[in-house]
Amino acid sequence: MNQPQHPQLSRRDLLRLLSGAAGAAALAACGTTTPTAAPAPSVAGSNSTAPSAAGSTAPSSAASTAPSASASARPAGTTAATGSPTSSAAGTAVRATPSTAANIPTEIQIVNSGAKLPTEKVSFRWVDSGDQKAVFFKQYFQKYQQVHSNITIDYNPLPWNEIGKVIPLGVQNGNAPDVFQVPQNVPGPQAVREGWVAPLDDLIPNFAEWKKGFPPGAFVTGITDFNGKTYTIPLTSNQRYGQLTLYNQEYLQQAGYDPSAKPFTWTEFRAALKKLTEQGKGKYFGLIFEGNQTARFAAVVNSLAQMAGAGGTGGTGVADNINWKTGQYNYLSDQYLGAIDLLLGIKSDNSVFPGSLSLNAPQARAQFPNGVAAIILQGPWNIPQWQLENPTFKFGVASQPIPDNGNPLPLGYGPGGSNLLWIYAKSPNKAVAADILSYLGSLQGQVAWGSISDGADSPIFPQANQYAKVSPLAKQAQDLFEKQMRLAPDPNVRNPDVASVSLEFRALNPDFGQVVQGLFSGQLKDPKAAMKDLQDRSEAELDRAIKAAQAKGAKVSRDDWKFANWDPTKNYTEADYKGA
Amino acid sequence: MSLESAEKAQQVALQGTGSKRGSFWEQLVAARWCYLFMIPALILSILFTAYPILASWYFSFLDWSGFTASRTWVGLANYAEVLHDKFFWDAFKRSFIFMFASTPPRLILALILAIILNDQALKLAPVFRTFFFIPVVTTAAIVGIVMTFVFSPFNGPVNKALLGIGLVDQPIDFLGNPDTALWTVVVVFVWKNFGITMIYWLAALQTIPAELYEAAKVDGAGAWAIFRSITMPLLVPFTIIITLITVVQTLRVFPIVQTMTGGGPFFASEVMEVYVYRTAFGTGGIPRLGYASAVGVFFGLATLGIAILQGVGLRRANAQRRELMMGGE
Numbered sequence: 001m002n003q004p005q006h007p008q009l010s011r012r013d014l015l016r017l018l019s020g021a022a023g024a025a026a027l028a029a030c031g032t033t034t035p036t037a038a039p040a041p042s043v044a045g046s047n048s049t050a051p052s053a054a055g056s057t058a059p060s061s062a063a064s065t066a067p068s069a070s071a072s073a074r075p076a077g078t079t080a081a082t083g084s085p086t087s088s089a090a091g092t093a094v095r096a097t098p099s100t101a102a103n104i105p106t107e108i109q110i111v112n113s114g115a116k117l118p119t120e121k122v123s124f125r126w127v128d129s130g131d132q133k134a135v136f137f138k139q140y141f142q143k144y145q146q147v148h149s150n151i152t153i154d155y156n157p158l159p160w161n162e163i164g165k166v167i168p169l170g171v172q173n174g175n176a177p178d179v180f181q182v183p184q185n186v187p188g189p190q191a192v193r194e195g196w197v198a199p200l201d202d203l204i205p206n207f208a209e210w211k212k213g214f215p216p217g218a219f220v221t222g223i224t225d226f227n228g229k230t231y232t233i234p235l236t237s238n239q240r241y242g243q244l245t246l247y248n249q250e251y252l253q254q255a256g257y258d259p260s261a262k263p264f265t266w267t268e269f270r271a272a273l274k275k276l277t278e279q280g281k282g283k284y285f286g287l288i289f290e291g292n293q294t295a296r297f298a299a300v301v302n303s304l305a306q307m308a309g310a311g312g313t314g315g316t317g318v319a320d321n322i323n324w325k326t327g328q329y330n331y332l333s334d335q336y337l338g339a340i341d342l343l344l345g346i347k348s349d350n351s352v353f354p355g356s357l358s359l360n361a362p363q364a365r366a367q368f369p370n371g372v373a374a375i376i377l378q379g380p381w382n383i384p385q386w387q388l389e390n391p392t393f394k395f396g397v398a399s400q401p402i403p404d405n406g407n408p409l410p411l412g413y414g415p416g417g418s419n420l421l422w423i424y425a426k427s428p429n430k431a432v433a434a435d436i437l438s439y440l441g442s443l444q445g446q447v448a449w450g451s452i453s454d455g456a457d458s459p460i461f462p463q464a465n466q467y468a469k470v471s472p473l474a475k476q477a478q479d480l481f482e483k484q485m486r487l488a489p490d491p492n493v494r495n496p497d498v499a500s501v502s503l504e505f506r507a508l509n510p511d512f513g514q515v516v517q518g519l520f521s522g523q524l525k526d527p528k529a530a531m532k533d534l535q536d537r538s539e540a541e542l543d544r545a546i547k548a549a550q551a552k553g554a555k556v557s558r559d560d561w562k563f564a565n566w567d568p569t570k571n572y573t574e575a576d577y578k579g580a
Numbered sequence: 581m582s583l584e585s586a587e588k589a590q591q592v593a594l595q596g597t598g599s600k601r602g603s604f605w606e607q608l609v610a611a612r613w614c615y616l617f618m619i620p621a622l623i624l625s626i627l628f629t630a631y632p633i634l635a636s637w638y639f640s641f642l643d644w645s646g647f648t649a650s651r652t653w654v655g656l657a658n659y660a661e662v663l664h665d666k667f668f669w670d671a672f673k674r675s676f677i678f679m680f681a682s683t684p685p686r687l688i689l690a691l692i693l694a695i696i697l698n699d700q701a702l703k704l705a706p707v708f709r710t711f712f713f714i715p716v717v718t719t720a721a722i723v724g725i726v727m728t729f730v731f732s733p734f735n736g737p738v739n740k741a742l743l744g745i746g747l748v749d750q751p752i753d754f755l756g757n758p759d760t761a762l763w764t765v766v767v768v769f770v771w772k773n774f775g776i777t778m779i780y781w782l783a784a785l786q787t788i789p790a791e792l793y794e795a796a797k798v799d800g801a802g803a804w805a806i807f808r809s810i811t812m813p814l815l816v817p818f819t820i821i822i823t824l825i826t827v828v829q830t831l832r833v834f835p836i837v838q839t840m841t842g843g844g845p846f847f848a849s850e851v852m853e854v855y856v857y858r859t860a861f862g863t864g865g866i867p868r869l870g871y872a873s874a875v876g877v878f879f880g881l882a883t884l885g886i887a888i889l890q891g892v893g894l895r896r897a898n899a900q901r902r903e904l905m906m907g908g909e
Contacts, residue, residue: 161861168647185867186647194649291756292842318865354733357756357845363728372734503648507865509667510846518846523758541865 104444106451106469108140110147113438114205115431122151124429125177127166130157132381132453133235133419139452144436151432160184171196171424178427179436181420188420189492189499192226197422199229203434210441217571218460222492222499223416233441234417235449237458240481241411242379243303245398248284251374252396255279259398260476263408266304266342269401273351276374286351288373290361291520294513297343300377301516304342305335306411308403311568313412313488318505318542319498319561321512324412324489327562329542331512331535332528335403340516340527342401347520357521369393380477381456387471397476399484409568412488417460443467487571489563494577500554504545508537639873646860646869658874668875670847671855674762675879678851679830681766686826687819690774694781695811709782713775720772724839727768731755758848761841765849769836777826784818785811817897824890831883852879 126137134157141153156177158166164183170176171194182191191197201207211219211230219225224232245259252258255275264272273286280286290296302321306312310333311323323330330336346352353373356364361378368376369390376382377400386393402408421440423433439445446464449457455474458465458481465478491498510518515534518524542558549556565579566572608615640659643652662668693712697705715723731738733751742748754764788811796806834853837843843850843858850858852875860872 164647164861164867183647185645185865190648292844294844354751355736355753355756357753358728358732358761358841360842503645503866505865506868514846517844521756521758521845521848523846523848 104447104467106447106467108136108143108448108452109439109444110143111439111442111444113435115203115435115438117148117431117435118150118429120150122429122432123154124151124432125154125156125179127156127158127163127177127180128419128421129160129163129181132457133157136449136452140436140448148432167196174426176424176426178424178429179421179433180424182422187492187499187502188223188232189226189496190503191422192231193499195425197231198425198427198430199231200233200423200434200437201229203423203430204438204441205434210438213442214460215462217415217487217573218417220415220490220493222494222496223414223490224420226496232420232422233437234460235419235421235440235457236417236453237460237462238413238416238418239485240380240413240458240477241303241400241485243300243377243400244380244477244480245375245400246368246378246382247375247396247398248368248371248373249394249396251276251279251284251371255374258396260396263399264401265404265406266308266338266401267404270342270345270349270351273346273375274349277349277351280374284371285353285373286349286375287346287356288353288359288364288368288376289356290359290364290378291357291517292363293360294511294517296361296513297516297520298511298513301336301339301343301512303400303411304339305330305333306568307400307408307484308335308338309409309568310335311566313414318502318545319491321538322561324561324563324566327558329535329538331531331538337527337531340519340531343516343520344527357517369395379456380458380474380481383471383474383477384454384456387454387473395473397473397480399480408484410484410486412568412572413485414490415487415493415572416490419457486568487573488568489566489572489577491560495556495560497549497554497556498560500549500552501542501545501556504548506541506545508534508541510534636873636876639870640877641874642870643868644870645866647867651870654870658871659878661871662874662878665875667847667850667855668878671850671852672879672882674850675831675852678762678766678769678833679827681763682770682830683823683826686770686774686777686830687823689770690777691781693774694778694785695807697778698782698785709778712778715772716775718772720835721839723768723772724836727840728755731764755841756845758845761845762849765833765837765840768840769830769833772836773829777822780818780822780825781815784815784822787818788814814901817894817901820890820894820897824887824894827886827890828883831879 126141128134128137134155137155137157141155145151145153160183163181164185167176167180167183168186170180176196182188182196204210207230214233218234219230224230224234245264247257247259252272255272257264257272276284276286289300298321302310302312310330311325312321312330313319313324321330322328323333353359353367359367364376365378365382365385367373368382369386380397383397386395399408421437423430423437427433440449443461443464446459446461447467450459450464450468450470453459455470455477458478459468462482465475470478512534515524515530519527519530524530542561546556546558563572563576565576602610641653641655643654643657644650693708696702697709699705702708730736731754733739733753733756736751738754739748739751743751752760754760792810792814793806796810801809832853833851834857837849837851837854838857841849843854856872856876856879859867859875860869861867
């Protein structure tokens with residue numbers, strides 16, 4: 001053994017070489033603050049549907065279970081809406097005409113908005129967070145380029161964490177995309193204040209009339225409108241939640257359950273999961289859960305607790321989990337502690353799919369149609385994906401579990417809608433951007449959107465849901481959202497200075513979702529003590545952020561987070577803001 | 581590049597020390613082609629290595645989210661906060677646990693394999709070498725994702741095997757259990773990377789002069805005696821450098837940890853880089869790029885300390901090696 005082969009490299013040479021490598025490695029280690037060099041985790045930020053930080057209700061939590069762009073790619077022609085280009089799209093634009101129920105096409109149309117489009121060759125760039133948008137815009141832009149052959153569109157669907165880097169850098173360098181989504185951690189008001197984006201008023205033809213087409217509450221000062229001008233359009237509605245009871249029909253039928261006829265109460269839910277697990281005999285379990293994605297713990301506890309009357313809205317941002325009535329964080333409420341108890345009970349029954357703590361949302365979603373669990377609590381975006389990828393899989397859609405008293409309160413959703421699209425202030429192609437946004441904000445555009453997203457992301461126009469071609473299950477989900485959700489207040493609407501507090505607010509460590517995960521994994525033992533600690537830290541951080549914002553001139557106080565006249569059973573209207 | 585100038589450059593390079601060496605300028609001119617060809621690499625290193633490192637040093641003195649125009653100079657405040665950050669110290673500790681747990685098995689396993697594969701009698705050595713090296717060139721994030729399936733408690737092959745041979749009667753949630761998550765990542769990390777360490781060892785083994793072995797054999801030394809008295813002592817300086825490279829690599833494990841556990845459950849496997857990432861790009865509040873930079877720089881300094889210690893060790897080992905080689909001549 002140890003026979004040398006061809007010692008072409010002298011020992012001295014090799015030592016020198018390795019010393020050099022070692023030195024370089026040590027130097028590189030000294031600069032470990034370059035996580036940008038590491039591949040971005042695709043699951044962390046692949047949620048397309050989260051609205052920007054301010055004014056969100058279903059935000060990162062609900063949206064973070066949305067499929068990644070690649071996962072949701074749909075082959076062309078699978079539904080009527082994705083069919084071949086219509087004659088109108090094959091070469092000429094259709095004139096914009098008021099649509100009636102009878103003549104609204106569910107396919108994409110290229111409509112001439114009347115915007116003064118360039119005649120010379122133009123390169124146009126669009127960045128959004130993908131998912132259903134990628135499915136829609138890939139088809140739309142293809143047709144758009146067919147009609148406008150001088151316009152080349154560079155469409156880039158990116159995960160949110162990439163958007164968080166690309167857009168600020170693009171703005172700093174003066175070459176941001178023509179249309180983009182503002183990063184999740186940059187509040188909209190901040191983007192306006194820093195001059196990133198252009199108002200739409202003078203860009204979109206017949207602006208006033210066009211704006212009237214949107215439902216009330218879509219445009220809100222502090223979220224879409226600033227200083228009397230409109231800066232962004234919400235493509236989709238916030239009126240949805242990500243904790244539907246999605247169930248394996250065969251397993252539940254066998255066990256004698258039908259949650260779409262009568263939703264589970266908390267107690268029934270726990271008992272059903274136990275029974276289903278026993279029925280599965282190790283082949284499947286009651287519940288599969290994406291426990292590696294801590295924001296999902298936050299979303300589920302929050303959503304269960306709100307429906308039980310905790311009072312507030314959902315999510316993981318500054319204002320989320322605040323009780324609008326008191327202006328205080330909700331973490332110590334009976335409903336929050338009760339929802340945590342429910343999760344811990346389900347776990348102690350061994351009703352949870354083993355390994356759930358190492359699954360993220362897309363993984364859990366992908367496993368579910370394989371029959372490994374009877375129930376998953378996720379959003380409507382699962383529906384079209386399962387129907388496409390697992391056409392033989394029979395599943396049902398029902399409300400999330402309701403409180404034991406059988407009287408669920410509506411969940412709150414934020415004003416302004418989601419999937420906000422903004423035009424870059426220095427874009428040389430604002431007319432093209434306006435032409436496209438004009439279509440997206442028309443009934444035709446909304447119906448086409450609704451048909452292609454198939455219930456995954458409801459259009460902002462409620463009437464578009466009626467004309468859009470969606471599957472019965474997606475329709476069922478939409479009906480639930482309409483029944484179970486009401487417009488909630490948003491501090492940004494009443495006082496735009498609140499955005500400055502968002503810019504000071506530091507992420508809690510550990511945050512809500514992480515604390516619940518710690519309880520669930522058994523690393524934290526006492527729910528009440530853990531939530532008390534979270535409550536104290538949250539209150540202290542909000543106070544600190546408010547003080548920091550005040551020091552920079554913002555006119556804010558804790559009262560900005562209090563809406564004494566809020567009634568969770570009713571939509572919170574503009575009149576309510578005035579009366580608060 | 582003409583043949584003459586290449587030769588001249590080589591001469592200059594070979595001349596080493598002594599009075600024959602020309603002025604700095606002459607050397608530079610003589611080796612101009614070498615330098616010219618190095619420029620692209622140099623520019624890239626400045627852009628993508630030197631600049632980010634220097635920038636992170638600067639950022640570490642700022643209170644800055646990374647995207648707003650306003651940056652506040654806070655001096656050493658970030659560093660002061662780092663010292664009192666429990667999550668930082670926990671992650672710090674875990675990074676070193678990761679290092680101490682993964683370095684020895686990786687070095688020893690790779691050395692044993694290198695010694696076996698260095699044997700010329702082994703005809704299939706190149707096949708095995710390639711086989712062991714494949715995980716090294718596979719993207720870490722992909723390995724991480726695949727491994728979540730391999731270690732899954734539900735139908736994962738590892739659990740199936742353990743249940744099959746009766747070693748356990750309940751599947752183990754390797755990545756979801758706080759007691760096993762970090763160790764599972766360590767095992768995968770060692771498996772993924774020992775191939776590169778093996779190549780280092782192979783290169784080191786091949787520098788040991790054949791005559792030494794022949795002489796030993798003539799003297800009647802057995803395989804163990806040869807290993808103990810020739811291979812081991814001559815490998816000492818390489819051991820130090822290979823250990824240093826390996827140690828530094830074990831502190832750069834972001835993709836595999838992030839894809840396998842994301843640092844969870846509840847921070848049980850959160851090593852330093854995952855912590856830096858969470859602080860710099862976290863959700864639920866404003867990102868703190870300045871603070872994250874301070875964390876990174878602080879941790880970088882700690883690793884630099886290790887490098888310096890090893891540098892001292894290397895100098896001593898070199899002296900020893902010279903002695904040994906002189907004795908051998």
